Amino acid sequence: MNCDIERIVIIGVGSPHGDDQFGWTVVNELRPTLDLHSPFQLQKVNNPIDLIASLDQYNRVIVIDAAIGMPSDVCFRKLKYADLDDRALIDETCAHGSHDVGISFVLRLAESLGKRTEHVELWIGNAQCFDPCSPMSHELTIAAKRCATKIARGVCDARTIAG
Numbered sequence: 001m002n003c004d005i006e007r008i009v010i011i012g013v014g015s016p017h018g019d020d021q022f023g024w025t026v027v028n029e030l031r032p033t034l035d036l037h038s039p040f041q042l043q044k045v046n047n048p049i050d051l052i053a054s055l056d057q058y059n060r061v062i063v064i065d066a067a068i069g070m071p072s073d074v075c076f077r078k079l080k081y082a083d084l085d086d087r088a089l090i091d092e093t094c095a096h097g098s099h100d101v102g103i104s105f106v107l108r109l110a111e112s113l114g115k116r117t118e119h120v121e122l123w124i125g126n127a128q129c130f131d132p133c134s135p136m137s138h139e140l141t142i143a144a145k146r147c148a149t150k151i152a153r154g155v156c157d158a159r160t161i162a163g
Contacts, residue, residue, distance in 0.1 A: 008155055009041040009058040010034075011051050013065040013103070019127035021136040022066035022076075022144055026123070029148035040155070048106040055115040062151060063120060065103055066127035066140070074126055075143035078150075081107055081120040090122060123147055 010030060012023030024044045034040045041058070045051065054061055069092075070077065079086035091104045107117050125140050125147065136144075 007039060007057070007059040008062065009043060009054045009060075010062045010151065010155075011054065011064065012042075012044045013046075013048050013051070013063060014044065015046060015130075016133055018129040018131045018134040019066045019125065019136050019140045020130050022125035022127065022140055022147075023064040025136060025141065025144040026064045026125075026148045026151070029145055030152060033148065033152045034155070047101070048103045049101060049109075051103075052106060052110050052113070052115060055110055055117065055120070059119060060155075061120045062123065062155075063103060064123045064125075064147065064151075066125045066130075068127050068130075070124065070126040072126075075139065076123055076125045076147045079122045079124065081122065082118040086122075123151065 010027060012025070012027035014020050014022060014024035027042050027044050030042055034042065041054075043054070048063075048065070051061065051063055077089075079090055081087055081090065090107070103122060107120065111117050125143055127140065128137055
């Protein structure tokens, strides 16, 4: 795909613990799809606090993480931080992870520091297990591939519309 949207960062949040690998896996799936010489930046971080530095540097910030507590029939979900209903879901669902702080807390902290957050979208995978150093579940591995495809289509379609 030839995608030239300026200043988009896609950040996978994760760890090597079970389904918490979801964000990293989605980023790994995106690497061969998105031209790495394009304006896209792909990052993998261990802690959501690390995304604060990207908030003012990019026009669009896509964060991918795993969470426990989503409905069982949902493999992954896209939420926009600027949408009040989505923000309520982020506050209620995404604070459960294996990280020191949750994404909801980090985004509220960023706002209190005067950082932009209206351009953040969050893709969350429905995690079941965060056992130390265990593999990601088969279901979430499949969901990560589907999620990467949707993200790639979304950022490339946005370029087509903008171009």
